[in-house]
Amino acid sequence: MDAIKTLYKKLGNRTKLNEPLADHTFLKIGGPVDIFYEAETTEVFKKAVIEARKLEIPVTILGDGSNVLISDDGIRGLVLVDRSDKIETLGENTEEIELQKIVKPVYRWESDDKVGTFKYEFKDLDYDESDKPRIRVRLDSGVNLPKALDFLLDNGITGLQWYAGIPGTIGGAIFNNIHGGTHFISEVIDTVTVLDLQGGAHTLGIEELGVDYDKSRFQETREIILNVTFLLYKGDVEKAKFVRYEWAKRKSLQPRNAPGCAFHNLTQEQKDKLGIPTTSAGFVIEHLLKMTGFRIDGAAISKDHHNFIINEGGASAKDYLEVMKMIYNKAKKELGIELVPEIFLLGFDENEIKEFRHPSQIELRKKRLYEIRTVYKDSKKLFSTQKPS
Numbered sequence: 001m002d003a004i005k006t007l008y009k010k011l012g013n014r015t016k017l018n019e020p021l022a023d024h025t026f027l028k029i030g031g032p033v034d035i036f037y038e039a040e041t042t043e044v045f046k047k048a049v050i051e052a053r054k055l056e057i058p059v060t061i062l063g064d065g066s067n068v069l070i071s072d073d074g075i076r077g078l079v080l081v082d083r084s085d086k087i088e089t090l091g092e093n094t095e096e097i098e099l100q101k102i103v104k105p106v107y108r109w110e111s112d113d114k115v116g117t118f119k120y121e122f123k124d125l126d127y128d129e130s131d132k133p134r135i136r137v138r139l140d141s142g143v144n145l146p147k148a149l150d151f152l153l154d155n156g157i158t159g160l161q162w163y164a165g166i167p168g169t170i171g172g173a174i175f176n177n178i179h180g181g182t183h184f185i186s187e188v189i190d191t192v193t194v195l196d197l198q199g200g201a202h203t204l205g206i207e208e209l210g211v212d213y214d215k216s217r218f219q220e221t222r223e224i225i226l227n228v229t230f231l232l233y234k235g236d237v238e239k240a241k242f243v244r245y246e247w248a249k250r251k252s253l254q255p256r257n258a259p260g261c262a263f264h265n266l267t268q269e270q271k272d273k274l275g276i277p278t279t280s281a282g283f284v285i286e287h288l289l290k291m292t293g294f295r296i297d298g299a300a301i302s303k304d305h306h307n308f309i310i311n312e313g314g315a316s317a318k319d320y321l322e323v324m325k326m327i328y329n330k331a332k333k334e335l336g337i338e339l340v341p342e343i344f345l346l347g348f349d350e351n352e353i354k355e356f357r358h359p360s361q362i363e364l365r366k367k368r369l370y371e372i373r374t375v376y377k378d379s380k381k382l383f384s385t386q387k388p389s
């Protein structure tokens with residue numbers, strides 16, 4: 001506890017002890033953390049990490065808490081909330097950016113409009129803007145994604161419209177390589193600057209990020225994302241604004257008192273095995289497992305989106321985790337498929353979540369590699385080694 005007190009003194013008056021984390025997540029679930037700090041700039045964000053590590057205090061980063069389930073026992077060590085918010089336009093330089101056409105990715109998401117998933121369909125809004133001039137923009141990791149979208153469109157910059165209606169920070173978006181329809185945010189990343197475990201900041205190119213479906217190297221390396229440089233477009237702003245509006249409208253049907261989808265969608269192999277028309281995990285939960293209305297106290301499978309487990313009020317992390325395990329175990333027993341959590345489980349004892357730490361879960365993640373490679377292999381041709389001076 002001495003180390004916590006020392007850190008408390010070093011970080012100053014924005015620091016709180018024993019802060020309940022439920023107040024900092026979409027789910028409103030989570031016990032207290034030993035020490036809590038909200039960093040307003042990258043400089044103080046970095047300083048807090050370095051000071052905590054010197055004192056051997058474990059560090060957990062939170063963005064907007066829209067993709068996490070935090071244990072009822074809370075988190076030991078420091079929880080650092082990232083509120084850095086700088087956006088910088090680095091300039092257009094189409095001559096030095098080697099432009100090549102993106103081969104349109106195959107659709108990973110397959111829905112079936114006859115069985116109720118149509119309300120989350122986005123295919124009709126999709127288009128290709130790879131013939132447009134590129135522009136580099138650097139965003140701090142704490143920048144709020146919906147705000148970034150508005151700011152960029154107001155400044156004539158397109159390329160992130162597919163992520164309208166997704167809450168969270170830029171750091172959280174990169175950490176899980178968010179997807180919007182057929183797009184992954186990695187398609188437009190140029191570089192990511194990180195703080196490594198030794199306290200050094202360095203910049204990684206797109207090819208070093210280990211991006212995959214809902215995956216980046218940061219989930220394993222414990223490096224901290226400080227900022228991201230995107231290669232966006234000087235595209236058709238009015239069209240992009242329409243897509244943002246329409247996309248967000250469709251996504252607003254999704255419940256907000258949940259941390260997004262509980263499980264990854266199925267691999268192609270799992271879909272084929274079950275002989276169903278879609279890779280949607282929500283479809284499996286609704287139509288094959290028939291778990292509509294299933295709940296444990298306040299933690300319930302949403303009727304609006306069966307892959308969302310919502311907190312209807314007063315749910316504990318234990319209830320929530322139990323609902324996840326019921327779905328996982330039923331899918332394994334009755335259908336012979338394993339579902340992989342999409343949300344991040346923080347502060348739990350490894351034993352409490354052993355199902356989701358099994359090596360087979362890692363194998364399942366790897367099976368998705370070919371799906372994103374189709375996108376990534378072609379889009380990386382867009383990234384020139386020459387940078388504008």
Ligand SMILES: Cc1cc2nc3c(=O)[nH]c(=O)nc-3n(C[C@H](O)[C@H](O)[C@H](O)COP(=O)(O)OP(=O)(O)OC[C@H]3O[C@@H](n4cnc5c(N)ncnc54)[C@H](O)[C@@H]3O)c2cc1C
Nearest residue numbers: 061063064065066067168169171172173175178179225260
């Ligand atoms: C209604 C709703 C709809 C959603 N729709 C989608 C969707 O369509 N597609 C999609 O992909 N996701 C979706 N999500 C999930 C979620 O919004 C995204 O994953 C989001 O990017 C998470 O950002 P965050 O700042 O809230 O991260 P948090 O939930 O705060 O953190 C998530 C993880 O990222 C880590 N992290 C955050 N910032 C950093 C950093 N700077 N450095 C290192 N690690 C960091 C945290 O430690 C944690 O492990 C949805 C969620 C909701 C609630």
